[in-house]
Amino acid sequence: MLPKEFIRGTIKTIILKLLAQNKKMYGYEITQHVAELSQKEIILSYGALYPVLYKLESEGLLITTTEVVDNRVRKYYALTPEGKKVAKVKVSELQEFNRILSSILSEAGPRVSLKIL
Amino acid sequence: MLPKEFIRGTIKTIILKLLAQNKKMYGYEITQHVAELSQKEIILSYGALYPVLYKLESEGLLITTTEVVDNRVRKYYALTPEGKKVAKVKVSELQEFNRILSSILSEAGPRVSLKIL
DNA sequence: TTTATATATTTAAGTAAATTATATATATAG
DNA sequence: CTATATATATAATTTACTTAAATATATAAA
Numbered sequence: 001m002l003p004k005e006f007i008r009g010t011i012k013t014i015i016l017k018l019l020a021q022n023k024k025m026y027g028y029e030i031t032q033h034v035a036e037l038s039q040k041e042i043i044l045s046y047g048a049l050y051p052v053l054y055k056l057e058s059e060g061l062l063i064t065t066t067e068v069v070d071n072r073v074r075k076y077y078a079l080t081p082e083g084k085k086v087a088k089v090k091v092s093e094l095q096e097f098n099r100i101l102s103s104i105l106s107e108a109g110p111r112v113s114l115k116i117l
Numbered sequence: 118m119l120p121k122e123f124i125r126g127t128i129k130t131i132i133l134k135l136l137a138q139n140k141k142m143y144g145y146e147i148t149q150h151v152a153e154l155s156q157k158e159i160i161l162s163y164g165a166l167y168p169v170l171y172k173l174e175s176e177g178l179l180i181t182t183t184e185v186v187d188n189r190v191r192k193y194y195a196l197t198p199e200g201k202k203v204a205k206v207k208v209s210e211l212q213e214f215n216r217i218l219s220s221i222l223s224e225a226g227p228r229v230s231l232k233i234l
Numbered sequence: 235t236t237t238a239t240a241t242a243t244t245t246a247a248g249t250a251a252a253t254t255a256t257a258t259a260t261a262t263a264g
Numbered sequence: 265c266t267a268t269a270t271a272t273a274t275a276a277t278t279t280a281c282t283t284a285a286a287t288a289t290a291t292a293a294a
Binding site: 169 | 280281282283284288289290
């Protein structure tokens with residue numbers, strides 16, 4: 001598993017992206033999805049997930065519906081129209097950030113030139 | 118300029134990468150370098166930079182030397198042998214994280230198939 | 235001359251974000 | 265009856281980062 005630090009700052013955008021793609025998802029499903037898509041390299045903890053979901057809801061970016069499945073209450077989250085807009089913007093911003101970061105990380109070191117005089 | 122949130126969790130690794138590449142750098146130079154490499158899309162603030170430098174130094178990953186340039190003291194940072202090892206590991210971990218994140222962000226939505234029955 | 239801009243480091247105060255841990259509850263497989 | 269998987273929720277703590285300000289020199293412009 002990759003270090004947890006890297007997910008910082010990206011959680012909100014990951015959630016928005018998954019919801020943009022899947023219409024509606026419940027919390028547990030989101031974490032499982034991230035784990036699966038990353039071959040368990042990226043783990044989105046519940047302690048990080050739920051507060052972000054609540055915040056997105058309070059900002060009007062998503063709405064919840066509850067369903068009872070197997071006698072258990074399941075809370076589904078779906079993007080509002082505003083949430084869809086924000087998702088698009090955030091995703092493309094993060095992609096752009098990633099592109100720049102990748103280029104920084106892959107820069108070659110200063111070449112050592114051996115001059116024969 | 119891209120949102121500041123995305124740099125979270127990546128600062129340490131960015132600094133290690135730049136130092137791995139440039140032998141020695143001073144704080145101000147590091148921020149300028151990041152700004153330049155990103156066409157000012159990524160701004161590494163001093164408030165974020167210096168505490169990380171001090172921490173890396175306290176962990177033995179880098180050492181400092183001071184030089185006087187234009188009557189001003191300039192503090193250079195360079196990786197220790199241990200710092201070089203850590204830099205390699207961190208950089209490749211962040212690259213891997215980025216690859217996975219990119220694939221998540223670029224996933225296509227669920228296809229709407231129109232079946233003609 | 236004083237103003238602004240660039241260079242350069244440092245640190246305090248506050249906040250936001252995330253980690254860790256725990257509680258609760260049901261279902262299912264062994 | 266035990267462990268594992270499913271599922272949500274939240275409190276306490278810690279860390280990381282933002283914002284802001286202090287300090288100081290050099291240089292160019294007005």
